[in-house]
Amino acid sequence: MQKYLLSRLLQAVLILFGVLVLVFFMVRIAGDPVNLMVPREASEEYREEFRNMMGFNRPLLVQLADFMGGALVGDFGNSLHFKEPAMPMVVHRLPATLELAGAGMIMAIVVAIPLGLIGGFRPGTWIDSLGRFLGLLGQSTPSFWLALLMIFFFAVDLGWFPSFGRDSIKSIILPGFVMGFGGMGALVRLTRSATMEIRGEDYIRTARSKGLLPKTIYIKHVLRNVLIPLVSVIGVSFGYSLGGSIYIETIFAWPGMGQLVQQAIGWRDYPLIQAIAVFTSVVVVLMSLLTDVAYAFIDPRIRYND
Amino acid sequence: MLSFKRYWIAFIVAIAGMLALVACAPTTVIETVVVTEKEEVIVTQEVEVVKEVEVVKEVAPPEMPVGTLTVALSTFPNSLDPPQTAERNATNASQTMFDGLMWVNDDGGLDNALAESVELSEDGLTYTFHLRKDVTFHNGDPLTADDVVFTYDRGLNGGFEYSYLFERAKSWTKVDDYTVEMTTEAPDPLFLRMMATTLIQPAGYHAEVGEEAFVAHPIGTGPFMLVEWEKGDHITLAANPNYWQEGYPKVENLIFRPIPESATRVAAIQTGEVDIVQRLSSEEAQSLLGATNVQVIRYPVDRVYYIAFNNLTSGLDQPTMDPNVRLAMNYAVDVDAIIDALFDGFATPAVGFVTPGNLGFDNADPFGYDPDKALTLLADAGYPDGFEMDFACPAGAYTNFEQVCEAVQGYLREVGIETNLDLMESGQYWDLEATKALPPIFGDSWSSTLGESINRLEGALGGWDASYSAWSDPVIDDFMAQINTEMDTQARADLYGELQVYMRENPPFIYLYSPNAFEAINSRVQDYRPRSAEDYNLFYTWVAGE
Numbered sequence: 001m002q003k004y005l006l007s008r009l010l011q012a013v014l015i016l017f018g019v020l021v022l023v024f025f026m027v028r029i030a031g032d033p034v035n036l037m038v039p040r041e042a043s044e045e046y047r048e049e050f051r052n053m054m055g056f057n058r059p060l061l062v063q064l065a066d067f068m069g070g071a072l073v074g075d076f077g078n079s080l081h082f083k084e085p086a087m088p089m090v091v092h093r094l095p096a097t098l099e100l101a102g103a104g105m106i107m108a109i110v111v112a113i114p115l116g117l118i119g120g121f122r123p124g125t126w127i128d129s130l131g132r133f134l135g136l137l138g139q140s141t142p143s144f145w146l147a148l149l150m151i152f153f154f155a156v157d158l159g160w161f162p163s164f165g166r167d168s169i170k171s172i173i174l175p176g177f178v179m180g181f182g183g184m185g186a187l188v189r190l191t192r193s194a195t196m197e198i199r200g201e202d203y204i205r206t207a208r209s210k211g212l213l214p215k216t217i218y219i220k221h222v223l224r225n226v227l228i229p230l231v232s233v234i235g236v237s238f239g240y241s242l243g244g245s246i247y248i249e250t251i252f253a254w255p256g257m258g259q260l261v262q263q264a265i266g267w268r269d270y271p272l273i274q275a276i277a278v279f280t281s282v283v284v285v286l287m288s289l290l291t292d293v294a295y296a297f298i299d300p301r302i303r304y305n306d
Numbered sequence: 307m308l309s310f311k312r313y314w315i316a317f318i319v320a321i322a323g324m325l326a327l328v329a330c331a332p333t334t335v336i337e338t339v340v341v342t343e344k345e346e347v348i349v350t351q352e353v354e355v356v357k358e359v360e361v362v363k364e365v366a367p368p369e370m371p372v373g374t375l376t377v378a379l380s381t382f383p384n385s386l387d388p389p390q391t392a393e394r395n396a397t398n399a400s401q402t403m404f405d406g407l408m409w410v411n412d413d414g415g416l417d418n419a420l421a422e423s424v425e426l427s428e429d430g431l432t433y434t435f436h437l438r439k440d441v442t443f444h445n446g447d448p449l450t451a452d453d454v455v456f457t458y459d460r461g462l463n464g465g466f467e468y469s470y471l472f473e474r475a476k477s478w479t480k481v482d483d484y485t486v487e488m489t490t491e492a493p494d495p496l497f498l499r500m501m502a503t504t505l506i507q508p509a510g511y512h513a514e515v516g517e518e519a520f521v522a523h524p525i526g527t528g529p530f531m532l533v534e535w536e537k538g539d540h541i542t543l544a545a546n547p548n549y550w551q552e553g554y555p556k557v558e559n560l561i562f563r564p565i566p567e568s569a570t571r572v573a574a575i576q577t578g579e580v581d582i583v584q585r586l587s588s589e590e591a592q593s594l595l596g597a598t599n600v601q602v603i604r605y606p607v608d609r610v611y612y613i614a615f616n617n618l619t620s621g622l623d624q625p626t627m628d629p630n631v632r633l634a635m636n637y638a639v640d641v642d643a644i645i646d647a648l649f650d651g652f653a654t655p656a657v658g659f660v661t662p663g664n665l666g667f668d669n670a671d672p673f674g675y676d677p678d679k680a681l682t683l684l685a686d687a688g689y690p691d692g693f694e695m696d697f698a699c700p701a702g703a704y705t706n707f708e709q710v711c712e713a714v715q716g717y718l719r720e721v722g723i724e725t726n727l728d729l730m731e732s733g734q735y736w737d738l739e740a741t742k743a744l745p746p747i748f749g750d751s752w753s754s755t756l757g758e759s760i761n762r763l764e765g766a767l768g769g770w771d772a773s774y775s776a777w778s779d780p781v782i783d784d785f786m787a788q789i790n791t792e793m794d795t796q797a798r799a800d801l802y803g804e805l806q807v808y809m810r811e812n813p814p815f816i817y818l819y820s821p822n823a824f825e826a827i828n829s830r831v832q833d834y835r836p837r838s839a840e841d842y843n844l845f846y847t848w849v850a851g852e
Contacts, residue, residue, distance in 0.1 A: 035737045038467075044773075046467065053465075081384045081392060082537075083521070093538065151573045163573040164565050166539060253565040255538035262566065263382055267392075268733060 008292045012285045019281040024067045026277075027270045028060075037080055037270055076275040081267040086275035090257065094242075096166055097256035100249070101241040103172050104179025105234065111180075112187035117226070119188070120195020121218070131188050138185020144247040147178045151251070164253035175252040179245060183237060190233055194226045201225075224298070231294050239287025242280070367556050367832065371545035373849040374559040375831065378571050378580040382538055382564045387521045388457075388505040389466045394840050397503075399541055399562050402844050403444075404505035404526030405550075407435055407454070408498055409843075412835050414663065414757050416498055420449060420506055420527065420550075430493035430793050437484040441550045443508040444525040444532075451480040456509035458488075474500055493791045495798060499756045529555035529845035538564065549845070556833075556848035572826075575600055581828040581849070584840070587705065588650040591824035603825045608663050608838040609753040610656045610762065611704070612815035613697075613714055616776035618769065621746035625693050632813045633673075634683035638721040640675035644713050645819055648706045653819040658806030659766070661820045663838035665758045665795065666802025670810045673817070680721045692722020696745035703732035704751055710818065711749050740773050747816075748776070755839050759802065760789055767814060777814040 027033045034051050051057050054077070055066065070076060076086040115131035122128055154174060155163035161174050198204065199222065207217045242257075249258035257276065264272040383396035388404055391397045407421040418424065421435040441449040455478055462472040474497060478488045490497055505526060512520045523532055527550065530543035541562040545555050563580060565571045571583040572590050576597050586594075591602045613635075615626045625631045645653045654662060655672040684692065699711035708729050715727045728745070730738070738744045754762040763786055769778025785805040792798045827834055830850045836842045 032737075035740060036733060046470065049465075082382075083385050083387075083390050089537075148569050151570060156573050156576045159577065163577050163579060164570050165563065165579075251567045251570055253563070253567070253570060255536070259538060259566070266381075267384075 004296060005293065008289055012289050015285055016281060019278060020068060020071050021064075023274050023277050024064055027274070032056075033270070036268055071278060076278070077271040079264075079269050079272040079275075081263075081269040082272070086272045087279070089272065090260065090275050090279045093255065093257040093260050096254060097242060097249070097258065099166075099172065100175055100179055100245070100254055100256055101238060103176030104183060104241065105238055107176055107180030108183035108187050109234070112184045113191050113230070116188045116191020117195055117218075117223070119192040120199065120226075121222075123192075123196060128192070131192060135185045135188035135192070138181050138183075138188070140185075141181065143178055143182055143245065144251060146181060147175070147248055147251040150174045150178060166254055175248050175254050178248050178252075179241065183241075186233070186237070187230070190229060191226060194229050195222060198222050198225045228295070228299050231298060232291050235287050235291030235294065236284070239284040242283045242287070367846075367848045369553065371555050371558040373557050374561065375557040375582070375844070375847065375849055376561045376563060376580045377582045377844075378563050378565045378574055378584070380564075380566060380568070380571070380585040382566075383541065383562070385521065386532065386535065386541070387524050388507060388526075389461045389464060389468065390521070392467070395564075398841055400505065400524075401528070401841070402530040402543060402560060403524065403528040403532060404507070405441075405528050406502045406504050406506065407437075408501040410499065410502045410757060410837075412837065412843075414665075414837075416502065419502070421501075424498065431489050431491075433488045433490075433497065434481070435486045435488070437486070438550060439484055441527050442548055443511060443527055444546060445508070445511050446548075447508055447510050449506065449508075449527055450483045451486045452483075452509045453506050454478070454486045455480050456512065457504065457506050460507065460512075461504070471500070472504075493793050495790070495793050495795075496756050496758065496760065499758075503755070530560050540564075551845065555845040557844075560844060575826045575828065578828060581831050582825065582834060583827075584823070584825045584836070586824040586826060588652045588822070588824055591826065592650070594826050599829045601827050601829050601831075603827060603834075603836065604652065604822050605836060606654055606662050606838055607753075607821050607823045607840060608661050608755075609751055610659055610661060610820055611707070611710070611749070611751040611818040612656065612766075613711075613747055613749050613818065614766065614776055614815050615813075616742070616744070616746045616748070617814075618776050618778060619742045620696075620744065621776065624695065624746045625687070625689055626695070626746055628687045629812050630683045630687040631689065632816075633811075634680040634687070634721065635718060635723065635816050636673045636813055637676040637683065638680040638723070639714050639717045639816055639818075641672065641818055642675065644710055648709055648713070649819070649821065652822040652824075654822075656817040656820050658809050658817075659752075659763055659815075660759045660802050660806055661754070661838065663757070664754065664802070666799035666806075668803035668806050670803075670806040673810075677717075677721055684721060684723075689722075692724065694724045694726070695747060696728070697725035697747045698728045698730055698735065698738075698745045699749035700732040700735040701729040703735070705821070707749060707751075714749075714816065714818075736774075739776075742776050744776065750774070753839070757839075758798075760786065763789075763805075779812065779814065781808060781812070782814070 027036065033054070033056055034047055037054075038047055038050055055063060074087045078084060079086045079089060082089060111134070115127065115134065118125070119128035119131040151163045151174065154160050162168070162171050165171055204217060204221055207221050246258040246262050248254065249256045250262045253259070257280075260272070261276055263269070264276060379395040379399065381393060381395045383399045384390070384392045385396060386400045386403065388400050391400045405419050407419060408416050408424075409419040411417050420438055420441060422438045423436045425434040426432070427434075435454070437449060437451060437454070443449065458472055458475065458478045462469050474490065474494060476489045476491045478486060481487050507520075508525060511525055523535070525531065529546055529549045529551070531546050532541070533544050534540070534542040543560040545558050545560075549555060565574060565580070565583075568586055568590055571580070572586065572594060574580045575583045575594065578599065591604065594600050594602055615621055615632060617627060621627065626635070641655045645651055645655065657670050657672045658668070660667045684690065697711070697715060699707060701708050711727060711729065715725050718725055725747070735744070739748070739750070750766070752762040752766050754760075763782070765772055766775055767777050767779065767782050767786070768775045769783070782805065785801060785808070789798055789801050789805075792801060823836070823840060825836060832848050832850055834842065834844075834847045
């Protein structure tokens with residue numbers, strides 16, 4: 001198992017190195033980065049001063065080494081638009097995004113797993129049909145559309161929830177629901193198909209023929225095996241949602257990372273975009289690493305493989 | 307079998323339920339459309355209605371600051387530190403905490419603010435500002451000449467993006483505690499206007515807390531004091547009890563909430579969560595016409611959209627070097643139809659480069675749509691069968707501008723001018739524009755901030771001296787030079803007028819339109835008066851029923 005984890009760790013480091021190189025060249029690929037970063041009205045002198053300040057007049061390799069060195073300690077320079085260090089801004093947005101991603105994930109899990117399990121055990125029943133319908137609906141509903149629909153129905157027409165912001169516990173219900181709705185769709189379908197597949201496995205038939213109670217079979221044998229694909233999907237998609245949902249956070253004016261991405265791109269704030277890109281990559285890589293670790297615990301085949 | 311059937315019925319009911327939920331959206335939209343048609347006329351009168359309310363006030367504004375005013379902003383202010391604010395929402399928010407030596411009143415005129423009086427020397431080069439003696443910063447420090455000098459030193463040498471704005475002054479010196487002398491290189495008619503946007507920062511407090519702490523929590527002499535700034539979420543301010551303008555401000559708490567999505571702003575004004583929403587589309591504004599407690603405001607914006615010609619690089623040797631061809635292209639485009647189709651009629655056709663709010667707005671008539679005249683002009687110029695030309699426009703930068711460019715392309719095609727329209731990502735577009743590498747005709751827009759169109763003229767027509775200009779005309783250069791040194795306002799207005807006539811006869815652009823801005827306020831908000839530069843003062847704004 002150590003060998004397994006070690007190789008995963010090595011992969012993660014390599015991926016992050018690749019990400020850093022990509023992010024570094026992202027700004028320089030279109031030519032002079034000064035033109036991308038400086039406002040239209042800026043004078044020629046300011047352009048020169050800026051070029052000097054950002055070090056764009058140095059050899060590319062020196063710049064790359066400098067960027068890598070900075071990145072290792074989380075220093076991506078100052079945000080051009082917001083005039084403050086980029087990485088702390090990103091980190092400051094994490095709690096809001098974590099809250100929203102968490103609420104969405106909990107909602108998705110609470111609805112999706114029971115529906116998927118029942119659907120998998122009893123295909124063709126009305127619960128199964130409901131689950132499949134919700135699954136399809138969740139996966140095919142555009143989140144920005146659903147978000148606006150929710151705002152106009154529940155905030156404007158009914159007045160039950162605030163239409164934007166992160167002020168009280170009530171604020172999270174609408175964005176959390178929209179966030180969870182799409183994930184729920186995918187999870188229902190996955191849980192259902194995994195359950196159906198495992199139901200037909202030989203070891204379930206064996207358990208049944210041994211005369212075990214259905215309850216024992218479902219919980220000890222089916223559920224545990226369904227968890228394996230579920231954990232990997234939940235882990236990775238949670239990682240992605242920690243990068244922030246641009247649409248949902250922007251529409252609900254939710255002060256998380258997705259909203260920061262929208263602002264950073266809108267203002268062509270490259271240091272900030274670079275910080276966000278690297279931070280998000282680190283989170284995604286870490287989450288998949290954690291998922292791999294969790295895997296090893298859930299799946300004995302991985303644990304005993306060494 | 308029976309129970310199976312029952313399940314199916316339940317399932318169908320469930321689907322119907324889902325569909326009913328889903329169907330809410332179209333229903334809402336249909337209602338909106340009905341309202342729009344019914345009340346379409348009202349929107350044009352809305353501004354006047356607001357004004358009437360001001361004249362016959364049934365409720366007087368309060369003596370003491372009361373209530374809370376919540377303003378939704380379309381972006382997150384990047385900074386509240388005056389020299390670092392990078393866009394309109396940031397300057398508007400910052401302006402509630404600071405004052406300049408002068409201020410631009412609601413009629414566009416210039417009044418004294420922190421300066422009690424100003425004297426200009428005979429040669430027009432030296433300004434002597436006498437400061438008010440009763441002004442204090444939010445920490446209690448009195449305003450003195452040192453603060454004015456500090457503001458200029460910091461603005462010029464602080465390493466800020468917009469430091470060039472401070473180069474307009476040649477020197478600034480303290481004469482005594484309440485007198486500052488400033489000089490300019492040459493007579494500068496816009497110098498005092500600049501003073502209105504140069505907000506005075508406290509030298510003492512800045513030295514005490516340092517740059518970083520000042521930027522994080524700036525203080526000024528303004529009507530509101532910063533209480534809390536949760537970045538990306540809200541800016542909370544409280545009335546300054548010692549504000550130097552007696553009886554102001556009128557509201558006790560002022561809150562800015564950034565809501566980047568305009569549809570959400572439309573929702574938030576209806577729920578009453580915010581009192582003022584800006585930057586709505588005309589469709590959104592119209593959808594709010596029937597809403598209770600919501601008032602829609604419309605005003606012309608100080609910005610001109612145009613298709614520029616190039617006579618510096620790519621346009622040389624092109625048919626557009628001939629003024630008749632450029633005139634023909636102006637007659638060929640039906641700007642009114644574009645305004646009707648894409649902006650619901652809410653925009654003003656542009657001619658010249660001076661907008662209705664600017665000094666010297668002269669009635670050089672818009673060209674109007676006259677394809678026959680265009681054809682005649684083209685034939686006279688030696689292009690009876692038209693010609694072919696490259697054409698570029700930025701994508702994603704301005705409302706509906708891609709469609710505007712496509713419409714222009716269509717109109718030009720009708721008089722035989724075939725254009726190859728390239729809609730480019732705007733970042734790449736500005737890069738090419740900065741190096742004058744765009745095709746011979748290209749779309750753009752330019753705003754202006756000082757109540758006059760001179761910086762728009764210089765920016766778009768400054769020739770090789772201006773980064774984003776592709777046009778140079780000695781006659782226009784001469785006009786601009788005169789305007790820049792003519793201190794007499796009336797004489798300057800006349801120069802703008804003459805220039806507009808010249809620019810109609812020798813068009814450097816296909817003139818398009820000046821857009822309208824749409825905002826909505828809660829009916830309890832009184833005396834909210836946005837101006838054509840999309841700025842506003844909130845010290846006199848109040849909320850009824852508090």
